[in-house]
Amino acid sequence: MFRYIMAGILCVLFSEIVFSQSDNNTINDSTNGKQLEEVVIISQRLPSDRVTKPLSSLDNFLEKANAVNMIRRGTYAWEPYINGMASERSVITIDGMRIYAACTDKMDPVTSYVEITNLARANVHNGPSGSAGGATIAGSLDLVRKKSSFGDKTFKGAAFSGFESNNRQKIAGAALSYSAPKIFADIDFTWRNAKNYKAGNDKEILYSGFTKFNMSAITGYKINEHEHLEASVIYDHAVDVGYPALPMDVSLAKAIIASVEYVRHHISPAIAQWKTKLYYNDITHVMDDSKRPVVPIRMDMPGWSKTAGFYSIVQGDFGKHNWKANLSGHHNSSIAEMTMHSNTPGESDMFMLTWPGVHTNYADLFAEDIYAFSKNWNATFSAGIGVHNNVVSNQFGLESMKIFYAGMDKSKTRLLKRAAASLHYDNKHWNFSAGIAYGERAPSVSEGYGFYLFNSFDRYDYIGNPEMKNEKSASINGTISYRGSDFSAKLSGTYFYISDYIIGKPDSSLSVMTIGAAGVKVYKQLKYAGIFNSSLDLNYRIANSWLWTGRLSYRRGIGDEVGNLPLIQPLTYSTSVLYSINQFSADISLDGSARKTKFNPEFGETAIPDYAIVNIAASYRFKLKQQSILLKTGVENVLDKYYTSFADWNRLPRMGRNIFVNLVWSF
Amino acid sequence: MQCSIMLLAALLIFISCKKENTVTPVNELEGLQLVTTISNDKHKISLYTASGKFQTGYNDVYVQIKNTDGSALTNATISWKPVMHMMSMSHSCPYSPVTKKDNAKSVYTGYIVFQMAGSDMEYWELTLDYTINGIAYTATDKIQVIAASKRVVESFKGSDGKRYVLAMVEPVTPRVAVNDMKVVLYRMESMMSFVTADNYTIKIDPRMPGMGNHSSPNNVNLTQGTDKMYYGKLSLTMTGYWKINLQLEDASQNILKGEPVTDTNETSSIYFELEF
Numbered sequence: 044m045f046r047y048i049m050a051g052i053l054c055v056l057f058s059e060i061v062f063s064q065s066d067n068n069t070i071n072d073s074t075n076g077k078q079l080e081e082v083v084i085i086s087q088r089l090p091s092d093r094v095t096k097p098l099s100s101l102d103n104f105l106e107k108a109n110a111v112n113m114i115r116r117g118t119y120a121w122e123p124y125i126n127g128m129a130s131e132r133s134v135i136t137i138d139g140m141r142i143y144a145a146c147t148d149k150m151d152p153v154t155s156y157v158e159i160t161n162l163a164r165a166n167v168h169n170g171p172s173g174s175a176g177g178a179t180i181a182g183s184l185d186l187v188r189k190k191s192s193f194g195d196k197t198f199k200g201a202a203f204s205g206f207e208s209n210n211r212q213k214i215a216g217a218a219l220s221y222s223a224p225k226i227f228a229d230i231d232f233t234w235r236n237a238k239n240y241k242a243g244n245d246k247e248i249l250y251s252g253f254t255k256f257n258m259s260a261i262t263g264y265k266i267n268e269h270e271h272l273e274a275s276v277i278y279d280h281a282v283d284v285g286y287p288a289l290p291m292d293v294s295l296a297k298a299i300i301a302s303v304e305y306v307r308h309h310i311s312p313a314i315a316q317w318k319t320k321l322y323y324n325d326i327t328h329v330m331d332d333s334k335r336p337v338v339p340i341r342m343d344m345p346g347w348s349k350t351a352g353f354y355s356i357v358q359g360d361f362g363k364h365n366w367k368a369n370l371s372g373h374h375n376s377s378i379a380e381m382t383m384h385s386n387t388p389g390e391s392d393m394f395m396l397t398w399p400g401v402h403t404n405y406a407d408l409f410a411e412d413i414y415a416f417s418k419n420w421n422a423t424f425s426a427g428i429g430v431h432n433n434v435v436s437n438q439f440g441l442e443s444m445k446i447f448y449a450g451m452d453k454s455k456t457r458l459l460k461r462a463a464a465s466l467h468y469d470n471k472h473w474n475f476s477a478g479i480a481y482g483e484r485a486p487s488v489s490e491g492y493g494f495y496l497f498n499s500f501d502r503y504d505y506i507g508n509p510e511m512k513n514e515k516s517a518s519i520n521g522t523i524s525y526r527g528s529d530f531s532a533k534l535s536g537t538y539f540y541i542s543d544y545i546i547g548k549p550d551s552s553l554s555v556m557t558i559g560a561a562g563v564k565v566y567k568q569l570k571y572a573g574i575f576n577s578s579l580d581l582n583y584r585i586a587n588s589w590l591w592t593g594r595l596s597y598r599r600g601i602g603d604e605v606g607n608l609p610l611i612q613p614l615t616y617s618t619s620v621l622y623s624i625n626q627f628s629a630d631i632s633l634d635g636s637a638r639k640t641k642f643n644p645e646f647g648e649t650a651i652p653d654y655a656i657v658n659i660a661a662s663y664r665f666k667l668k669q670q671s672i673l674l675k676t677g678v679e680n681v682l683d684k685y686y687t688s689f690a691d692w693n694r695l696p697r698m699g700r701n702i703f704v705n706l707v708w709s710f
Numbered sequence: 711m712q713c714s715i716m717l718l719a720a721l722l723i724f725i726s727c728k729k730e731n732t733v734t735p736v737n738e739l740e741g742l743q744l745v746t747t748i749s750n751d752k753h754k755i756s757l758y759t760a761s762g763k764f765q766t767g768y769n770d771v772y773v774q775i776k777n778t779d780g781s782a783l784t785n786a787t788i789s790w791k792p793v794m795h796m797m798s799m800s801h802s803c804p805y806s807p808v809t810k811k812d813n814a815k816s817v818y819t820g821y822i823v824f825q826m827a828g829s830d831m832e833y834w835e836l837t838l839d840y841t842i843n844g845i846a847y848t849a850t851d852k853i854q855v856i857a858a859s860k861r862v863v864e865s866f867k868g869s870d871g872k873r874y875v876l877a878m879v880e881p882v883t884p885r886v887a888v889n890d891m892k893v894v895l896y897r898m899e900s901m902m903s904f905v906t907a908d909n910y911t912i913k914i915d916p917r918m919p920g921m922g923n924h925s926s927p928n929n930v931n932l933t934q935g936t937d938k939m940y941y942g943k944l945s946l947t948m949t950g951y952w953k954i955n956l957q958l959e960d961a962s963q964n965i966l967k968g969e970p971v972t973d974t975n976e977t978s979s980i981y982f983e984l985e986f
Contacts (some may be wrong), residue, residue, distance in 0.1 A: 340921060385920040385950065391985050393921060393950030395886060442887030446928060446945045449888065495947065554925035556947065 061288070081167040083108045083557075086189060095630060095677060096364040096658040098205040098705045101159050101186075109535070109596055110167050110182060110580040112612050116692040117286040118210065118237055118251050120155035120296075125600040126169060126537055126576045127611050131487035131545075136176045138275070139304060139320060139356075141405075143375045145348035147330035147397045147489060147496050150286055154186065155621035156279040156298035156326070158257040160218055160231040163189040168525050169537050170518045171427075171482030172463030175356065175369040176408050178484050179461070180516040180541060187614075188275065191220045191227040200220075201709040209701035210240035210252065225643040228262040234538045242696035250285035250292055250334060271449040273592050285334070286435045288692035289499050291344065295329040314359040323351045339558035340386060347378030347399065365413040366535055370469030372406040377488050378437065381495075383442045397496055399440020403490045404432040420464050423478070427457040431485045433509070435492060443494055444509065447565075451509050455491075459483045459513060465520075476655075477521040483513040483593075490545050490566045498547070500609075501647035502561040511568055516541045518626050536577040544572035544602055549645075572602035574611075592622040599641065609646035612689055613639040629661040639689050649694065654686035675705040738817040741774055748851040753777060755838055755849050758817075762853045764834075765860035766824050767854060768877040768894060773808060773818040782793075782816035788840040792822055792853075796832045804875050804896035806905040823877045823894060825865040828858040860983035868958060868966030874896035874907060875977065876956065878982045879939065884946055885986075891944040893932055895958075906938045913957040915971050915978070918942060920951055925974055946984070954982040 059066040085104050086097070096103070101359035106113045113121035114129075125133040135153040136142070142153045157275030166185045168174055174183040198221050218231035218642035238252045239287030241287035261275035277300040284293040302322035310317055330344040350399045352373025359366055379398035385391070409427035416422065433455045436443045439452055465478025486508070489496055547564030555563055580595035583590055595616045619632035642648035660677025683700040689696065741795040743762030748755045758772040773790075775783045788808040794801050808820040828834045837850040863877040882893040891914065895905040912932040917923045932942030946952060955978035957968030 143774050345716035381948075383921060383948075383950070387920055387951070389947060390920055390951050393918065393948045439886060442885060443947065446926065446947060449928070553927050555922065556924050558922040 052603075056274055056532050079678070080173065081108050081110055081169075083165040083167065085162040085164055089330065095337060095632075095658070095675070096656075096679075096703055096705060097490075097673070097675060097707060098159070098203060100156060101154055101162070101638070104159060104182075105154065105165060106384055108165070108167050108581070109584050109594070109662065110169055111608075112148075112690050114610055114690050114692060115695060115697075116150060116288040117284065117695075118253055119255070120151055120281075120284065120286075121690075122149050122152045123154055123183060123184060124610065125167065125181040126539065127574050127600050127608070128539075129328075129610070130489060132179065132181040132484060133183060134174055135186075136177040136181045136283075137277075137300060138188050139176060139185060139354055140300065140322040140324065141176065141350055142298075142300065142324050142326070143488070144376055144379065145326040145346040145349055145379070146296075146330060147344065147346055147379045147493065148289060148291070148499075150284075150289070150293055150330065151296050151326070151328050154184065155185075155281075155296065155598075156300065157186060157277060158231075158232050158233045158247070158255075158259070159278070159687050161186075161188055161257065161259040162214055163187050164339060169260070169520055170463065170467060170478075171461040171516070172413065172423070172425055172478060172480045172520075174427070174461065174482075175367070175371070175411075177371065177405060177407050178427070178459035178482065180482050180484050180514060180539070183277075188259075188261060189229065190263070190273075191222045192266050193224055193263065193271070194222045196223045198674045201707060203707040205360070205703065205705040206414070207237070207701055207703045210237040212237035212572045214503055214705075219269060225265040226263065228260070230258075230260045232256070232258040236415065240701075241682065241699050243683045243699040245683075245699065246685065246696065248287045248696065251287045253284040255279070255281040255284070266612045269308045269310075272307065273303075274302070276301045277494070283334070288695040290335070290338070290497075291330050291332045291342070292334050293329060293333050294333065295327065298324060300324040311359075311449070313361040314357060316358045317355070319353065319355040319357075319673045321353045323349075326350050342381060343385040343578045344379065344381045346377070346398065348375060348377045350375040350649040351560050360545050363415045365415070367409040368408075368413065370408050374382050375402075375403040376436070377401050377403070378440075384428050390537065395494060396437060396440040396443055397434050398488055398493050399444050399492050399494060400437025400439075402432075402434040402436050403488070404434070408431045419467070419470050420468055424462075424464050425459070426462040429689070430456065431459050431460075432456040433485070433488075433491060435509075440492075440494075444492060444507075445617060447506055448509055455509060457485050457513055459485060472525055472527060474524040474526070476520070478519070480518045481516070482518075485513060486511050488568065493566075495563075497557040497560060498564075498647075501547075501645065503564040504560050504562075505549065505551065506550075506553070506563060506565045509568065510564040511545060512543050514541060514543050514545050514568070518625070531580075531582045533580045534578075536575070538576075539574045541572045541574070542570065543568040544570075546572075548604075550554055555646075569605065570603040572600065572608060574598065574600040574608065585620075588622055588624045590623075591619070592621070593618045605643065605645060607641045607643040607648075608642050609648055610689060613637050613641065613651075615688075626664040626666065627662070631657070631659045636688055642689075647693070651687060651694070652687060654688070655685060656686065657681045670710045672710070673679070673707040673709070675707075676703065678702050722855070731982055736813075738811065739772065739774070740815040743874070743925075745771075746851070746853055748849045749812070749837065749846060750849040751806075752852060753783070753849070757836075764824060764853055765858040765862075766827050766855065767858050768821055768823050768879045770789075770819065770821050772811065774816055774902075775818075776919060780982065783842060784815045786818070786840045786842050787827050787860045788818050790822075790839070791837045792824070793835050794826065794828070794832065795835060795953075796945075801901040802904065804877070804894065807861065820893075822880075823863060823875055823896065824855045825863055825875050825877075826855075828853075828855045831851075856868060860985060862982055864956065864980040864982070866967050866980055869964070870960065870966055873964075874967070875904060876883065876912065876958065876980065878954075881944065881984070882985050884952075886948055888928065888943045888968075889946060890933060891942045893940045895940055908938065909935060909961040910934070910940075910966075911959040911963075912942070912961060913968070914942060914944060915955040915957075916946065917953050917955060917971060917977075919953055919976065923971070949986050952983065953977065956980045956982065957980075 112124040193483045200219040202217045220229040263273045265271045279298045281296040283526035304320040354371035356369040378400045383393040405431040411425035461482040463480035467476040496505045520537040522535035548567040553563035581593040583591045598612045600611040615635040617634040621630040640653035662675040665672040679701040742758035804823040806820040811817040811819045875896045881889040895907045896904040926945040930943035932940035
């Protein structure tokens with residue numbers, strides 16, 4: 044697929060060309076020694092004309108980051124894999140807020156509860172370095188909300204609409220923002236409705252439609268020159284979401300995400316900002332199979348997750364030091380049920396808790412210092428420590444778990460440590476960085492306490508294991524980049540050596556629960572696993588109006604005993620040519636992957652042939668005084684190729700030819 | 711939340727303290743329901759069970775003997791004998807001696823394992839023999855035994871040629887957990903005499919026929935305890951209908967009855983049922 048938007052580092056390097064309107068934060072990041080951070084610009088004040096499809100889903104945007112793969116089980120709600128690692132291994136936050144998904148089958152990653160219109164950008168950190176949000180192995184992904192600032196009285200708005208031919212997706216929404224010297228307010232809503240999509244060769248993919256409504260509001264009040272308050276809320280409501288790669292769909296996925304924040308600036312010469320946020324989120328996720336005509340047994344699998352938390356972050360400068368410290372904590376309660384309705388009339392329903400009412404209590408202290416020891420060199424040090432506690436709060440759930448672990452304690456507390464150091468060099472053309480990091484994590488709710496969770500890819504029932512040790516990772520990372528007047532390139536790589544790697548291993552002594560399952564796997568720990576990630580980005584300005592980009596990336600993951608790790612990206616590439624002049628732009632891109640030959644049948648994987656698809660798009664912005672209308676249109680998968688990638692759960696084929704039109708009216 | 715829990719705890723402590731301080735006459739029949747009353751000219755003998763019914767399988771039975779004036783007797787020595795009158799023959803069933811209920815003055819208890827239900831033509835009759843102050847009395851009457859909704863007793867002939875009766879005592883209220891399982895095993899010596907069968911092993915394999923006939927982990931086969939009953943562990947991974955497939959194994963590890971459940975054999979010929 045075409046780069047709707049370039050990975051953040053490109054934005055940084057080419058901010059003056061590609062994202063002339065991008066805000067200062069993004070540009071500053073590169074001079075703050077944060078080259079290890081990737082920034083994905085999602086939308087600025089208005090949906091941008093610099094991206095091929097401004098109204099595409101957040102999943103599509105995130106997929107463009109080099110560090111991120113999106114594992115796809117349906118049309119939306121894809122699971123972000125950072126550096127080739129599943130979402131348990133990363134910390135995904137919205138404006139620093141921790142949210143726990145409510146679905147035992149990973150149908151609702153945190154990213155599925157927000158919309159592109161809510162967000163300004165996504166910051167992706169590799170590895171444990173820079174993760175203020177908590178203990179992590181793979182990295183962190185923070186979705187930064189879009190908001191106005193205090194200033195002259197202005198009132199701005201936009202209305203947008205889109206249509207996609209393939210799945211008849213209709214998109215509509217609006218955003219309004221108001222700024223004044225002492226107050227600002229933003230509100231936006233987005234609605235999407237899609238029918239089943241068609242893969243290449245006109246093959247309809249059943250159960251792939253969805254409807255989603257999202258509303259977001261954020262407001263700020265300036266108490267005085269150095270203090271302000273903010274409050275925000277996101278309400279997301281999706282119904283009848285199809286998951287063609289899975290045996291069940293979702294009748295309702297609902298989230299309320301709310302926060303209040305207090306910010307104080309310029310406290311002292313050394314303390315530039317102090318920000319404290321309190322937040323709460325409540326997620327309801329109802330998985331069912333009512334739309335499937337033929338099932339071995341009817342079942343409902345609702346799940347609920349509630350999280351309350353806070354963080355308080357202090358940032359400042361002191362001599363050559365740029366430092367920050369963050370104290371955070373949260374409490375989560377996750378519970379999920381499964382009710383199976385017997386095919387024998389009159390027989391009782393079969394009920395179990397698939398997440399046995401698990402409370403997670405977490406407190407964390409993190410500090411980072413960037414030391415600029417010369418004009419071109421700086422070093423970053425960070426360290427964090429977290430106290431992680433799980434309690435199985437539900438008696439029914441605890442007794443269920445004790446079927447497997449007779450001696451298990453209701454409560455388990457862990458200490459999670461992380462530290463990172465990196466060195467950066469930056470001059471006019473060249474930029475190097477190299478770092479080392481160490482991180483630990485606790486098993487996720489499913490890994491620790493899951494009870495017969497069916498994985499439809501390897502077709503095993505999974506049993507959690509509360510007696511596992513922390514998973515630990517030591518990693519190295521490095522980047523080299525060059526930026527010239529017309530040409531730029533960036534090569535980056537990371538290697539993670541993970542000990543006590545958590546993965547499901549078959550236990551032949553256990554009897555399957557799910558009808559048709561191949562067996563039962565219990566989460567166990569491999570002695571080690573190694574994951575290598577690499578990417579190369581190239582940009583060349585052929586002529587004034589012509590920009591060529593290329594990207595190549597490759598990952599490799601191997602685990603002790605198991606061999607190839609599942610869902611690891613083979614060599615993939617993309618290349619595009621962008622032409623832009625005045626209000627008009629057009630691009631053509633080629634997106635492809637080499638054959639996937641390193642796969643693991645133990646996890647349901649099969650070999651995948653190589654593929655390449657072609658996309659084209661064009662846009663024009665009509666300007667009428669203060670108003671403008673942006674028209675974007677294009678064709679994705681022009682040749683209607685039938686294909687599937689490593690990231691497609693159960694080898695779900697991707698969308699065939701799709702013509703889209705996006706219309707954005709700004710005033 | 712925290713506050714309300716503390717309040718609740720305080721309230722509970724208050725309530726439990728209050729309970730201890732109040733002297734209430736102990737109702738020895740609390741939680742029990744009357745099944746039937748058998749009378750002779752001197753006494754009324756009331757029979758109680760938790761359900762108010764006699765059902766096939768294991769029944770804990772409680773007995774209270776009252777004078778005609780309604781006062782309960784506390785110094786009786788009781789024995790009983792249930793007999794099934796069939797069209798062509800009569801037989802008894804496994805039953806325990808009758809003893810005073812723990813901490814009770816006037817209530818006696820024991821158990822009876824009915825291996826079949828009664829009907830209009832074929833019925834159970836219970837005889838109670840008891841002595842009070844050296845004087846022997848007897849009372850006999852028909853009793854109604856209904857079929858339990860689930861299979862909780864098995865009566866069969868083992869490959870050793872002997873007849874056995876196997877009945878589930880526990881779990882009474884199964885949970886999604888590792889349940890304590892308890893059964894009684896009797897061998898028939900004659901139509902009228904059943905003795906506890908010692909040193910056997912009862913193998914269990916719980917299955918859910920409604921869900922691919924899956925099993926559960928960490929079950930423990932039943933072995934005999936000091937009280938002659940058989941004890942084991944039964945894992946139930948979800949609510950619903952469970953079939954506990956059984957195999958009876960003697961001390962030399964010969965299977966006397968029952969077959970292992972396999973891909974081709976969905977059920978053993980002897981089993982118990984649970985639904986919750």
